[in-house]
Amino acid sequence: MTAGAEAVVGGRRAGQGGGEAPAAEEVLLKGCEAIAEAAIRSGLDAYFAYPITPQTDIPEYLAERLPPLGKTFTQANSEISAINMVYGAAGTGLRVMTSSSSPGISLKQEGISYIAGAELPCVIVNVMRGGPGLGTVYGSQEDYWQSVKGGGHGGYRMPVLAPATVQECADLTMEVFRLADLYRTPALLCLDGTLGQMWENVRFHEPDHANLPPKTWATTGARGRKPNLINSIIIEPPELEAHNRLLQAKYAQMEQREQRWEEYRAEDADLVIVAFGLTGRIARSAVDTLRSAGRRVGLLRPISLFPFPVSGFRALGARPRRWLVVEMNAGQMVEDVKRTLFDLGRVEPVTFYGRLGGVIPTPDEMVEVAVKDLAAGGAR
Amino acid sequence: MTDALVSGGTALLPRVEFDAARCKGCGLCIEACPEHIVEFEHVFNQRGVQPAHLVHDGLAQCTACGNCAVVCPDSAVEVENRKKPLKYGRNPLRVGDTHYCPGCDEGTVHELLAEVIDELGIREVTVGVASVGCTVFAYRYIDIDWHQAAHGRATSVAWGIECQHPELRVFTLQGDGDLAGIGIGETIHAAARGDPTVVVFLNNGIYGMTGGQMAPTTLLGQKTTTSPAGRTARLQGSPIVMTEIMAAQAGCSFAVRTSVHDAPAIRRTKKYLRQAFLNQEKNRSLSVVEILSACPSGWKLEPVDAHQYLVKEMFPIYKPGVIKEPPGGMPR
Ligand SMILES: Cc1ncc(C[n+]2csc(CCOP(=O)(O)OP(=O)(O)O)c2C)c(N)n1
Ligand code: SF4
Ligand code: SF4
Numbered sequence: 001m002t003a004g005a006e007a008v009v010g011g012r013r014a015g016q017g018g019g020e021a022p023a024a025e026e027v028l029l030k031g032c033e034a035i036a037e038a039a040i041r042s043g044l045d046a047y048f049a050y051p052i053t054p055q056t057d058i059p060e061y062l063a064e065r066l067p068p069l070g071k072t073f074t075q076a077n078s079e080i081s082a083i084n085m086v087y088g089a090a091g092t093g094l095r096v097m098t099s100s101s102s103p104g105i106s107l108k109q110e111g112i113s114y115i116a117g118a119e120l121p122c123v124i125v126n127v128m129r130g131g132p133g134l135g136t137v138y139g140s141q142e143d144y145w146q147s148v149k150g151g152g153h154g155g156y157r158m159p160v161l162a163p164a165t166v167q168e169c170a171d172l173t174m175e176v177f178r179l180a181d182l183y184r185t186p187a188l189l190c191l192d193g194t195l196g197q198m199w200e201n202v203r204f205h206e207p208d209h210a211n212l213p214p215k216t217w218a219t220t221g222a223r224g225r226k227p228n229l230i231n232s233i234i235i236e237p238p239e240l241e242a243h244n245r246l247l248q249a250k251y252a253q254m255e256q257r258e259q260r261w262e263e264y265r266a267e268d269a270d271l272v273i274v275a276f277g278l279t280g281r282i283a284r285s286a287v288d289t290l291r292s293a294g295r296r297v298g299l300l301r302p303i304s305l306f307p308f309p310v311s312g313f314r315a316l317g318a319r320p321r322r323w324l325v326v327e328m329n330a331g332q333m334v335e336d337v338k339r340t341l342f343d344l345g346r347v348e349p350v351t352f353y354g355r356l357g358g359v360i361p362t363p364d365e366m367v368e369v370a371v372k373d374l375a376a377g378g379a380r
Numbered sequence: 381m382t383d384a385l386v387s388g389g390t391a392l393l394p395r396v397e398f399d400a401a402r403c404k405g406c407g408l409c410i411e412a413c414p415e416h417i418v419e420f421e422h423v424f425n426q427r428g429v430q431p432a433h434l435v436h437d438g439l440a441q442c443t444a445c446g447n448c449a450v451v452c453p454d455s456a457v458e459v460e461n462r463k464k465p466l467k468y469g470r471n472p473l474r475v476g477d478t479h480y481c482p483g484c485d486e487g488t489v490h491e492l493l494a495e496v497i498d499e500l501g502i503r504e505v506t507v508g509v510a511s512v513g514c515t516v517f518a519y520r521y522i523d524i525d526w527h528q529a530a531h532g533r534a535t536s537v538a539w540g541i542e543c544q545h546p547e548l549r550v551f552t553l554q555g556d557g558d559l560a561g562i563g564i565g566e567t568i569h570a571a572a573r574g575d576p577t578v579v580v581f582l583n584n585g586i587y588g589m590t591g592g593q594m595a596p597t598t599l600l601g602q603k604t605t606t607s608p609a610g611r612t613a614r615l616q617g618s619p620i621v622m623t624e625i626m627a628a629q630a631g632c633s634f635a636v637r638t639s640v641h642d643a644p645a646i647r648r649t650k651k652y653l654r655q656a657f658l659n660q661e662k663n664r665s666l667s668v669v670e671i672l673s674a675c676p677s678g679w680k681l682e683p684v685d686a687h688q689y690l691v692k693e694m695f696p697i698y699k700p701g702v703i704k705e706p707p708g709g710m711p712r
Contacts, residue, residue, distance in 0.1 A: 045544050072543040076536065077569040084533035084566070088509075088540020091527050092548075096540075114530050219525035219541065221548060223504035229519050230527040 026201040031169045031191060032057035034202045035099070035125055038173035040065055042207045045094035046072035048085040050104060053137040054193035055127035058099045079104040083111030083124075090120040091230035093218030095177060099125035101193065102143050103134065105151070112186050113152030116247070117232030121180035123173070125189045127196040130358035138358030139193030141277060144332035147190050148306040155244070157251045159187040159258060160305040164281040166200035172303070174207040179258065181212040183250055190305065192328060194360060195278045254307050261312035265291060266298025271374055272316065274337050275326040276302045279361065283326055286366035297370055308336045313344060322377045323350045324370055326361060330354050349377065394444035395460040397469075398433045402456035405429030406483030406676075406683040409448035409457055412643055415441045418448055429482070432457075447643040453487030454478060471495045473503060473523045483683025485673035486514055486582055488640045490521045492650045493551070493580070497524065500657055506549045507541050509534045511563075513555030514588045514675075532563025535570035538577040549660060551578035556597040557587045560622040564596070567626065574631025574665040578656045581623065581668055583698065584675035592678035596620045599693055604678070619697055623670040627704040634659040634667040634711075635704040639695075641674065641687040658711035667706075672698055 029037065036058045039047070047066060049059045059075065066073040072089070076082035082098050089096045100108065105126045115122060126147065130140035143151075147160045159179040161172040173189055180187040219228045234240040262280070265287055266272050275283040280301035290297040300316070302309045323341065325334040334352045341348060353369045355361045398409075403425060409432050410418045417438030420430040434442070444461035446468030454477065458469030474494035480487045497506050503524055510518035512531035519526035529537040534552035542550045559567050559581050570577060586604055587593040593606040597619050601610045611619075627635035634656055638649045649671060656667035672694050674686035681689055702710070 046540070048540070074539065074543065074573075077565050080533065081536040081566050081569065084530060084536035085540035085543070087529070087533075088527060088537035089543060090540070091537075092507075092541050092545055094544055110530055111533070118528075219507050219527060220545070221505040221507065222523070222525050227519075227523055228525050231519065233516060233528055 024203045024205065026203050028199055029166060029202050030057055031163070031166045031196040031198050031200075032127060033061050034166045034169040035173045035189065036061035036065070038170040038204065039097050039123070039177070040069070041204055042174050042177040042209070043095045044071060044097055046074075046085075046089045046096050047098065048074045048076050048082040048089070048096075049098050049100060050076050050079045050082050052101045052104045054129060054139065054196050055099050055101045055125065057196070058125065058127075079107035080111065083108040083115075086122050087111055087115050087118070087120065087230075090115065090122040091118070091219050093215035093220065097123040097125065099127065101127050101129045102131050105143065105146070109152035112158075113154050113156060114232045115186045116152075116156035116158060117154060118230050119184040119247075120186070120230065121184050122186050123176050123180055123189065124186055126191075128190065128192045130356070136358040137193065139195065139278065139328070139360070140356070140358050141192055141279060141328040141332070142356075143190065144305065144327065144329060147188055148308070148336070156247060157254070157306055158185050159183070159254060159307070160190050161188070161260070162190050162277045162303060162305050163195065164277050164301060166195070166198060166202045168303075169195065170202050170204055174205070174209075177207065178209055178212065181209070183254060184213075185250070190277070192278045193358075258304055259307050259309040259311045260303035261309035262299075262301040262303060263312060263315070264299040264301070266300055266316055268296055268319070269298030269321060270296045270377070271322045271324055271370055272298050272300050273324045273326060273366065273370065274300045274302070274333070276305060276333060279326050279328055282361060282363055283366055285363040286370065289363060289367050290370055295371070295374060297374075302333070305333070308340065310340050310343070313340050320348060322348060322373055324353065324373050325350060326353045326366055326369075328355055328360065330356055392462055393439050394442045394462060395458070396434055396439060396442055396448075397458045398431065399456040400425050400431040400433070402454050402477060403427075403429065403431035404454055404482035405431060406453065407432070408451045408453065408483055408683055408687075411684045412447040412451040414445060414447065415443065417441050445643075450643045450646050451488070453480065453484055455487070455491045471498050473498045474521060475523045476520050478521055479517055480514065481677040483674065483676045483686065484514070485584070485640050485671070488646060489553070489580065489582060489649075489671055489673070490518065492640070492646065492653055493553075494522050496650060496653045496657060497522070500654065502549050502657065505547055506551070509538050509541070509550065509552040511552065511554040511558045512589075513558045515553045515555060515582065516589065518553050532558050532561065533566055534558065534563065535566045535575065535577060535579065539570060539573070539575045542576055549578075549657065550576070551580055551657075553580045554582065555588065556581070556583045556585065556622070557595045560596040560620050564620075564622075567622070568629065571626040571629035571632040571666050571668070574633075576660050576664045577666055578660050579626075579666065579668040580653070581670040582673045583622075583670055584673040584678065585619070585694065586675050586678040588675045588678045592675075592680075597622070599697060602693075621698065623668055623703055626666070626668050631665050632668060632704065633663045633665040634706045635670075636668070636702045637670040637672065637698055637700050639672040639690060639700060641672075641690050655711045659706045662708075662711060663706055670698070672700070
């Protein structure tokens with residue numbers, strides 16, 4: 001965690017099992033490489049993907065590392081094919097991952113929906129780039145809606161974790177594997193392309209994968225048991241409704257147990273910036289600048305985008321304040337922020353600031369917007 | 381099962397049992413019987429069809445050839461030759477009653493797969509991949525582990541299953557829309573990679589499940605709901621001859637085209653399916669068995685007429701026979 005002395009990490013800490021274990025050595029890696037390495041250390045059995053910038057460092061890393069370990073690396077003929085290989089492999093009980101960037105993730109959506117319907121665990125990594133269409137290879141956060149609202153058909157949800165540092169890329173990869181197995185669900189690690197390409201020191205901890213349920217449903221051949229079936233077709237509406245109710249109960253459970261966020265100097269803040277991923281990290285610098293200028297500004301950084309960290313907002317207490325949401329899109333998470341504040345009975349101004357198409361907001365821009373916002377609220 | 385009583389007489393007479401409840405009244409057994417001793421009953425069963433049975437005193441003429449049992453798509457007939465240890469009928473791995481239309485060849489293929497898996501003793505290591513099309517519920521009918529795959533993606537799912545499980549014997553069951561239409565990329569790449577999958581390709585030249593639309597394999601001139609004037613090369617392109625394309629890939633070691641339109645063809649197809657599973661074990665690369673299949677509903681033909689259409693119209697374009705022999709010759 002990069003969180004400094006004043007930072008509070010809410011909810012479960014990210015994949016830091018065995019905190020007493022001797023600290024691992026630091027290595028310098030790109031965000032994408034840290035994800036790939038963390039996946040291997042999480043026991044990755046099979047990885048399927050198709051090249052696309054800016055995530056190609058993941059398949060390139062794994063192409064080198066997996067085969068000598070006796071594990072599967074397959075460059076599929078398309079993202080569609082890759083996600084369906086994931087479906088097959090996950091159904092046999094393997095630890096499985098695929099990764100892509102925005103257009104490729106769009107192609108995977110039907111497969112993700114099948115995986116959610118059939119309740120199979122797997123990890124999907126989206127190293128987001130600017131869109132729509134072919135857009136740009138530069139990082140963005142334009143896939144927030146697609147990620148958290150169920151990008152494919154059929155009303156499913158899945159855990160979505162958003163790292164802000166290379167260290168978090170590693171930690172949250174391990175964590176997202178745990179969530180996938182625990183809830184028998186596809187789980188998404190979602191970061192923007194810039195973080196994927198960023199070099200930083202990282203330490204790998206042992207994954208906290210104890211007490212995960214056995215995969216008795218896996219199709220390993222019907223020996224000494226009834227046949228197992230991996231399936232998402234349930235033709236009779238009442239039966240499909242019952243299945244959907246179970247899925248919804250699972251999502252409700254995730255909402256109860258799996259919220260994660262980082263709070264930074266926000267307790268006494270008149271203005272709280274809400275930002276995730278890379279934007280959250282930049283907002284942190286803006287907060288420091290504003291604090292040195294005597295402005296009471298803090299940060300709330302959602303780490304789990306689904307479930308949305310409602311508890312992080314609640315934990316800030318009843319103190320009245322203003323809210324500034326910053327994203328690298330035209331305003332997507334801001335809807336969840338407004339809904340959350342509404343649900344908490346807060347009627348406070350929410351301002352949005354966004355950069356689009358792969359443009360990264362600078363700390364200075366955020367400082368300027370924050371100062372204006374404070375002024376609008378009557379503060380000097 | 382009234383016929384069981386009729387057949388119960390002398391020990392040397394064959395035992396022939398028609399399961400009236402299961403019969404869909406397609407009439408294929410009547411057509412297949414060389415002695416002409418099978419007919420429809422006068423009474424109706426719960427399905428509302430007149431089931432087939434042996435004519436009165438028919439058993440005396442029965443040679444126990446087993447044809448009626450072999451051609452029944454619903455495995456509703458059992459024949460036992462009491463002079464030799466020969467038995468035709470439903471394999472224990474072939475479970476449940478199918479949702480297939482009367483006379484649909486897809487049911488026949490299920491029976492063959494069940495028999496081959498059983499006879500090779502690979503039930504406990506076999507995983508089937510059902511696809512999207514009329515075979516979507518295949519998992520209900522063969523008593524093994526199954527995956528149900530998205531439309532066109534069965535071969536990718538198969539590779540996912542087998543990539544870390546060399547002990548598993550994986551096969552796909554795919555229609556022509558699935559394999560040659562939406563999934564053509566997956567199909568060719570599976571053949572190129574040489575995945576150790578047995579691809580069972582049911583080519584009925586039509587989109588059966590969605591109600592008889594044009595498929596990539598629809599014949600020129602063939603009328604479907606989306607080529608109501610008949611398919612023309614200029615407007616809709618020409619049929620894709622898929623198994624040859626697969627055979628052209630180095631990773632495909634066995635490719636054959638066959639049919640199940642009559643008893644000899646069914647027996648041949650069973651042999652090919654067996655060889656495909658043997659090849660899977662021996663050469664660890666892709667095997668494809670294309671089975672030209674009648675879709676009486678989609679073609680709007682009676683089951684018996686559909687088989688005649690298949691032979692007359694499909695065979696010239698989709699020539700039956702071995703397209704690629706495995707290295708080292710046909711498996712035994
Ligand atoms: C992605 C997607 N597109 C379309 C469909 C609708 N669909 C279901 S079955 C089918 C046709 C299947 O035809 P074929 O593969 O030839 O098999 P058959 O039904 O003839 O056995 C189609 C288009 C679907 N389920 N999924
Ligand atoms: S082949 Fe089978 S389903 Fe068809 S009429 Fe004969 S017994 Fe009935
Ligand atoms: S529509 Fe055609 S392929 Fe489908 S079950 Fe009926 S006869 Fe068979």
